[in-house]
Amino acid sequence: MRDTDLFQLALGLSAPWTVTRSTFDAEGGQLDLHIDFARGSRFACAACGREGCAVHDTREETWRHLDFFQHRTLLHARVPRVTCPACGVRKVATPWARAGSGFTLLFEAYVLALAKVMPIANAARLLGEHDTRLWRIVAHYVWRAVEALDLSDVRQIAADETSARRGHDYISLFVDMAKRKVVYVADGKDAATVKEFADFLEAHGGSREAVTDASIDMGAAFEAGIKDNFPNAEITFDKFHVIKLANEAVDQVRREEARNNFQIKGRRYIFLKNVDHLTQEEKEALSQLEAQNLDTTQAMQIRMNLQQLFTMAPKAARRFLDRWNTWVEVSDLGPMKKLAMTVMAKAEGILRSIATGLSNGVLEAINGNVQAAKRKAKGYRTKRNLKAIVYLIAGDVLANSPT
Numbered sequence: 039m040r041d042t043d044l045f046q047l048a049l050g051l052s053a054p055w056t057v058t059r060s061t062f063d064a065e066g067g068q069l070d071l072h073i074d075f076a077r078g079s080r081f082a083c084a085a086c087g088r089e090g091c092a093v094h095d096t097r098e099e100t101w102r103h104l105d106f107f108q109h110r111t112l113l114h115a116r117v118p119r120v121t122c123p124a125c126g127v128r129k130v131a132t133p134w135a136r137a138g139s140g141f142t143l144l145f146e147a148y149v150l151a152l153a154k155v156m157p158i159a160n161a162a163r164l165l166g167e168h169d170t171r172l173w174r175i176v177a178h179y180v181w182r183a184v185e186a187l188d189l190s191d192v193r194q195i196a197a198d199e200t201s202a203r204r205g206h207d208y209i210s211l212f213v214d215m216a217k218r219k220v221v222y223v224a225d226g227k228d229a230a231t232v233k234e235f236a237d238f239l240e241a242h243g244g245s246r247e248a249v250t251d252a253s254i255d256m257g258a259a260f261e262a263g264i265k266d267n268f269p270n271a272e273i274t275f276d277k278f279h280v281i282k283l284a285n286e287a288v289d290q291v292r293r294e295e296a297r298n299n300f301q302i303k304g305r306r307y308i309f310l311k312n313v314d315h316l317t318q319e320e321k322e323a324l325s326q327l328e329a330q331n332l333d334t335t336q337a338m339q340i341r342m343n344l345q346q347l348f349t350m351a352p353k354a355a356r357r358f359l360d361r362w363n364t365w366v367e368v369s370d371l372g373p374m375k376k377l378a379m380t381v382m383a384k385a386e387g388i389l390r391s392i393a394t395g396l397s398n399g400v401l402e403a404i405n406g407n408v409q410a411a412k413r414k415a416k417g418y419r420t421k422r423n424l425k426a427i428v429y430l431i432a433g434d435v436l437a438n439s440p441t
C-alpha cells in the first residue's frame with residue numbers, strides 16, 4: 039500500500055477527492071497531505087444542493103488536522119467554485135471541514151472535547167494555537183447548539199445567579215430540573231432575566247403555561263419575574279437559600295456580639311459549620327462559649343433547629359415551623375427575628391419544597407462547577423465566552439459531538 043492510499047483511507051476520503059501527495063518533514067515535525075480531485079469532476083452546489091455543477095475555478099486552502107503521532111499535520115487542497123444555474127458561482131463544501139474554519143472537523147471535535155475539561159488557554163498551549171482561534175470554534179458549535187435547543191418538555195425550572203466577574207457583575211442560570219441542565223443563561227439577576235428566559239423558552243418549542251414549578255431564592259427579583267411570566271408555576275424556596283439566609287443572620291449576631299467579646303473574634307467558622315464538621319479543638323471552644331450563654335450560640339441553635347425542618351414530613355414541618363417562629367419571637371436577637379419574619383412570609387414556598395422535594399441542589403453544584411472553571415481560566419475576557427462555557431459544561435449542549 040502506498041502512503042497516499044493509507045492516508046486516504048485514514049481520512050475517510052471518497053471520490054472525487056484523493057490524497058495525491060504527502061511530504062513529511064521529520065526535523066520540522068510536520069506532515070503535509072495534499073488532496074485533489076480528478077480533472078472533469080463535477081460537484082454539488084453548497085447553497086442549493088444541486089448535483090453535477092461544473093467547476094468554475096479553484097483556490098488553494100489549508101486546514102490543520104489531528105496530529106500524526108506527535109507531528110503537526112496540515113491538509114492542503116484546491117477547493118473548487120462551481121457554476122450553479124440557480125445560485126451562480128459558489129464554493130463547494132469540503133467533506134473534511136466546514137467553510138472558513140481553517141481546521142478539520144475532527145480537529146474541531148478534539149478542541150471541543152478539551153474545552154469541556156480545561157480552560158481554553160490551556161488547550162491553546164497544548165495544541166500550539168492562539169486561543170482566539172479555539173474560542174471561535176467553541177462559539178460556533180455552542181451557539182449553533184443553543185439555537186437548536188428543544189425546550190418543549192420543560193415543566194419544572196430552577197433559577198439562580200452566579201458571579202460573572204469581580205464586583206457586582208452577575209449572570210442568571212435557568213435549569214430544566216428534569217434534565218438537570220442549564221437551558222438558558224441571562225445577563226444580570228433582575229426580574230427581566232425571567233422574562234428573557236420565558237421568551238427564549240417559547241422560541242424553542244416550550245410554553246409559559248406548561249411550567250408547573252419554579253425553585254428560586256428568596257430575593258424579590260426572581261419571585262416577581264416568575265409571577266409575571268409563569269402563571270401556572272408554583273414557587274418553591276429551597277433549603278439552600280433558607281440556610282444561607284440563616285447563616286447570614288447568625289453571622290450578624292456574632293459580629294454585633296464580637297464588638298464586646300474578644301473570645302468570639304476570629305471564631306466565625308465555629309458558628310457556621312455543622313457541629314459534626316468541627317475539629318476536637320473547635321468543639322471544646324464551642325462548648326466553653328456555650329456555657330457563657332452567648333447571643334451567638336443561641337442564634338446558632340435557632341439556625342440548627344431551622345435546618346431540621348428539611349428532614350421532616352410535610353405536615354409535621356408546618357407545625358414545627360410555627361413552634362420555631364414562636365421561639366425566635368421571644369428571643370432578643372434582632373437579626374434572627376428578621377430571619378423568622380422572612381421565613382414565615384415565604385413559608386408556603388419553603389414548605390412546598392419539602393413536599394415536592396425540589397431543591398436548587400443541582401444549581402448549587404452547577405454554580406460550583408462554573409466558578410471552578412472560571413477560577414481555572416483566571417476569568418473570561420468576555421461575558422459571551424463565559425456564557426458559552428456555561429452552556430458547554432453545565433448545559434451539555436454538545437453532548438452529541440458535532441462531527
Ligand SMILES: [Zn+2]
Nearest residue numbers: 083086122125
Ligand atoms: Zn445552487
